[in-house]
Amino acid sequence: MKPVNIAIFASGAGSNARALLSHFSNDPAVRVAVVISNKAGAGVHEVAQEFDVPSVVLGDIGAYESNLIEEMLSSHQVDFIVLAGFLLKVPDSLVQLYANRIINIHPALLPKFGGKGMYGNRVHAAVKAQGETETGITIHYVNEHYDEGAVIFQASCPVAPEDSEDDIRKKVQELEHLHFPAIVSKVVKGEL
Numbered sequence: 441m442k443p444v445n446i447a448i449f450a451s452g453a454g455s456n457a458r459a460l461l462s463h464f465s466n467d468p469a470v471r472v473a474v475v476i477s478n479k480a481g482a483g484v485h486e487v488a489q490e491f492d493v494p495s496v497v498l499g500d501i502g503a504y505e506s507n508l509i510e511e512m513l514s515s516h517q518v519d520f521i522v523l524a525g526f527l528l529k530v531p532d533s534l535v536q537l538y539a540n541r542i543i544n545i546h547p548a549l550l551p552k553f554g555g556k557g558m559y560g561n562r563v564h565a566a567v568k569a570q571g572e573t574e575t576g577i578t579i580h581y582v583n584e585h586y587d588e589g590a591v592i593f594q595a596s597c598p599v600a601p602e603d604s605e606d607d608i609r610k611k612v613q614e615l616e617h618l619h620f621p622a623i624v625s626k627v628v629k630g631e632l
C-alpha cells in the first residue's frame with residue numbers, strides 16, 4: 441500500500457523533527473517526504489540530511505508570495521503537514537487546502553500560554569511567572585488562528601516552585617518526544 445506522505449515544517453534545532461524522522465524510519469506506512477524550514481541555518485536541515493530526507497528553505501521558494509509551496513507539497517505528494525517548532529503563521533490558503541491535515545505541537549497546556557509570540561522559552565518563563573503547578577504539551581489541528589485549532593491530545597507534567605525555565609523546558613521536551621510521533625502516526629493513519 442502507498443505510504444502516507446508527511447512534510448515536517450520546523451524553524452529550529454529540530455529535536456521533534458528528529459523524533460518523528462526516527463519513529464517513521466521504522467514504519468513503512470508513513471514516509472517523511474520533505475522537511476521545510478523558514479531558516480537556512482536551522483539545525484533541522486542537518487537532522488533531515490541524517491535521515492536522507494530532502495530539506496527546503498521556505499525563503500528560497502517565495503512561499504508567501506506565490507503558490508510555489510503548494511506546488512512543492514503536491515510534487516512530494518504530501519498528505520499531512522506536521523509543524524514541529526515552526527515559528528511562522530501558516531498561510532490561510534494552505535490551512536484551507538490541508539484542512540484538518542495540519543498538526544502542530546505547542547509546549548504548554550492550551551488554551552493557556554498560547555497565541556502570537558508564545559513560543560520556546562517565553563512559554564516556560566510565563567508558566568513559571570504565573571506560579572503554575574503543572575504544564576505540558578498540546579497537539580492540535582491548525583486553523584487560521586494561532587494555537588486555536590481543535591485539540592487532539594494533551595499530556596501534563598508537574599512544575600515545582602524551584603524549577604527553572606530550563607527545567608520546565610526539559611520536562612516538556614520529554615513529553616514531546618514521547619508522545620508526538622505516536623500521536624501523529626495515529627492521526628495520519630486515521631486511527632484517532
Ligand code: GRF
Pocket residue numbers: 450451452453454455456457524525526545546547560616
Ligand atoms: C517545541 O517545544 C515545540 O513544542 C514548539 O517548538 C519547539 C521546537 O523544538 N512548537 P525543536 O526544534 O523540535 O527542538
